[in-house]
Every structure is written in C-alpha cells, then in structure tokens.
Amino acid sequence: MTSNVINYKDYTEFNDSYQLVLPLNLESLIPEDDSVRLHSHVMEGLDYTKLYQAYASTGRKPAVEPQIMCKVVTYAYSQNIYSSRKIEKACLRDINFRWLLAGTQAPDHCAISRFRQFYLTDEVMDDIFYQQVRYLAEVEEIQYKNLFIDGTKIEANANRYTFVWKKVIKKNEEKMYPKIQALIAEINQSEIKDFFVSRDTLPEDMNQVSKWLDEEKTKRKITFVHGIGKRKSSIQKWTEQLTEFKERKEKYDYGNTQMVGRNSYSKTDPDATFMHMKDDHMRNSQLKPAYNVQIGVESEYVVGVGIFQDRNDIATLIPMLETMSKKLGRKYTNVIADSGYESEENYLYLEENQQTPYIKPQTYEKWKKKSFKKDISKRENMSYNQETDSYTCHNGKMLRPKGIVHRKSATGYISEVTVYECESCEGCQWKEKCTKAKGNRKMQVSKTFIEKREISYRNIxxxxxxxxxxxxxxxxxGAFGVLKSDYEFQRFLTRGKNRVKTEFMLLCFGYNINKLHAKIQNDRLKSYLHSLKRPA
Incomplete structure (x- = not known):
C-alpha cells in the first residue's frame, strides 16, 4: 500500500511507471503554418549589433543568448504575455517557447526583467523595430506612400493621487518668498546685519545666510537642542527655518524642471502627465497619469511609434514624422490625420517636405450644419474681396485690415494674424447676432492658415x-482597438518615458508579426487600402 505522506520534492522519485509520451524533437509538434515559425524567420534576418554592444565585453556570459532572449520576449508580447513571471512560466511549459529557446535553459523572471530593463533599451528596441519596418518594405508589404496617424492615451504605472500641478507650485512659491524676506529682515534687525535676498539669486542668497549661521553657531559654541522642555536659541530657530525654506525651494525647482511643456506630473512616474481618459469605466472623466501614444500605420502595419507627454496631438505630428524619416531614410508621400493635428505649423512643415496633407479641418463637421451656414458672425459666411482684402458682413458693411498681431504657440512657432474691423456697426439691426463687442466688430484672421486649410480640405x-x-x-x-482590447494592453508595466517606449515598441513588433501572418494565411499580401463601398 502506498504511503499517504509525501516527502519528495522531486516527483520522479515516486517510482511510478513512465513512458515516453512527448517526442524528443519538438519540431513535429509545431504546425507548419504556426506564427512562431514566421516570427523566428523575421527575427533571424535582423542585425543585433546594438543589442550585443549593450553587454560588457568582459564578465560572465549571459545564460541565454541575447538574440534568443530577444526572440522570446518579442514573441511573448505577440501572445499577450507581458509579465516577466508569466514569460518564465511560458518558457517552461509552452512548446513554442521551448522551440524558440533551441535547447537552451529557460530563463527565470529575474533574467527576463534584467534583459528588458538594462539591455533592451529604447535605443536598441528602436533599432530592432525600424529594421522590421524596413523588412516589410523589402517584401513589398508597405510602399512609404500613405501614412495614417493617430494617438491614444494609455495609463502610466503610477499612483493616481500623486499629482503635482504647475499652478500650485507657482502659488506656493509666491507665498514662500515674503516669508523668507521676513526671516532675513528679522536676522538683520537682531544681529545688525545687511543680508539681502532677490528672486533671481534666491538659492545663493540663502546659502550665504546659512553659512553665516553655521559660523555663528561654532563661534558662540551653541548646541542645538530638541524635545519637549528645551529652549532653542535664536541661531537654531533661524537655521531650522532657513533649512526648511531651502528644501522647499529645491522641491519647487525640481517641479518646475519637470513641468516644461506641460502643467502636471506624477510623483510616482515624473514623466507621466495627468490626462482625461476616454475609457474611464466610471464615465466621470477622472484625471489619471498617462502617456500620449502616437502611431503611424501603413497597410495595417505599425510603421512608427512615438511617446509624448502632451495632452493633445497638435505638437506631436512634426517630431513623429522627423523621427520616422530619420530611422527609415524615407518620407511618406501622403499624411492622413484627423482634426486634432490641424495647425498652421503642421501644414507648412508638410508643404516644405513635399508631403500632401489629408487633415480634416477642426470645423469640418460644423460646416455641414444648417445652423452654421445661417450664423452671420462666422467668417466663412462673409464674402471676401481679394483685391481690396476686405470682408463684407451681413449688413453690407466692409471689414478692412487694421493691423497685424503675432501669436506664439506652445512649440515656439510664431504666426501672423491680420485684424479686421468693420467700418461701422452703429445702428446695425444684426449687431447682436454678429458680435458682443460694444464698438465695431473685429475679426482676427491668419491668411496662411486659411490658405493651407483650404488645400487640405480640397484633398479630403x-x-x-x-x-x-x-x-x-x-x-x-483599428490597430489601437486591437492593441487595447484584443491584446488587453490598458496600462504600462514600466515607468519612465524611455522604458514605456521600449514596452510599446515590443507590443507593436509582435502586432506586426501577427498581422503579416494573418495576411499570408488569408491571401491578403500587398493589400494596401480598403475600397470605398459603393451605394447599391
């Protein structure tokens, strides 16, 4: 009779009768049309020079060859496996992962985590990802012709309630400055000194006072005391107050450096910005730390990736296109984007680079409404005379240019805006519907923007x-829908802009392999665009 007590950690010692069930060669267990074979084929054709350069030339040899480890990690992301512990489990149990390991020992979760964190950096992953895009061009799956761009917000791996706001920092900084001045005035009055602090040299001025306090402490042989019933000297009180102000100043300075180009950041992940999330299940538009993820798609493949801290998409288009042209060595002919990317700066950039814009105007949907066409206050509903450079309002009065103002965008771009003013709105029966101004109607128009918008409107x-x-x-x-819903990628696992970029590129790399596999199996190779459905 078998004992009920189990004392063995090695279960093969139970002396049960075993027979060979699995074949010694796993090759026969993997179907011929399995995507893992395509994945391995594509990965074999890549150059891993930058990956191997990340490793030290001396020291211990890695347990798993870097190229094989890269295969395993990218394949894991293509199978919706993101956790290092789950990847470890898959390497131990999954036949496809065992086949990719090619007989080497399965890596543990620590080795996988170290590989992603220290060796598969954003620069290395950037190189591998764009090699894959160039491979798709070689097999004529992409043509560098039509680039579809869009963005989405993905939640960062950060606490939702660790926000820091730019306005709060400015407000607290303003409140602190008079308190520092009062402290310095107290020291000057008590010690007959002439210390002075200014906003421009505040840290240096406080350090000077702090240095004098330290010298006085030593000279007067003062011992700082703590606890109940202990009386502090004036030097100790001033030292503690000044130290507190210096620490607060350092904290505010750090916050200001993090706020460049944005109004908030998270203490848990300083690179993340608080944004409104569309997919909030509570439907209350709660602010969450997130990244603005931009992708460029052609022929259903992700051909470009960008991670931004901006809450809107306007300032992301130019950096995205410049990165892609630099990495791919090619420029796309047509750029197709929604109204969130429309700006004068973007239009001019596309024109200078000889790229055709297909950007929907922000007022495109409003133009279709009857209420817009009947609104006499809109510039579009006024007649324009190009020779006299004037508009004619609903009452037949002329709006002529009165001056030029310049506007500076968040990116530093300066646009020229012409100010038009009506010759006379006095006694006009339509004034209430036309303007709320007490005097004559004024209107600001960017001629360059209107001209470029008209070109894009004709294109679409x-x-x-x-x-x-x-x-x-x-x-x-559709690509974002698959990545966020089918792949269940709703939140980043890593922190920091560079690591987040690596993580998302891994996801897009796996997505492209799966897309290529699906096209091969469904006989859809070299299908670049879907056709318009004709009305019956």
Missing part, C-alpha cells in the same frame, strides 16, 4: 481623399 473632398480618410478610421484606429 475628392474621391481619393474620402478613401484615405475611410482607411485611416479602419487601419490606425
């Missing part, structure tokens, strides 16, 4: 433009 109005706009909705928004 023709049949080819309509087809490209339809494909933008299908391809780039």
């Amino acid at each position: 109005s023709i049949e080819e433009g309509a087809r490209l706009r339809m494909n933008r909705s299908i391809q780039v928004e």
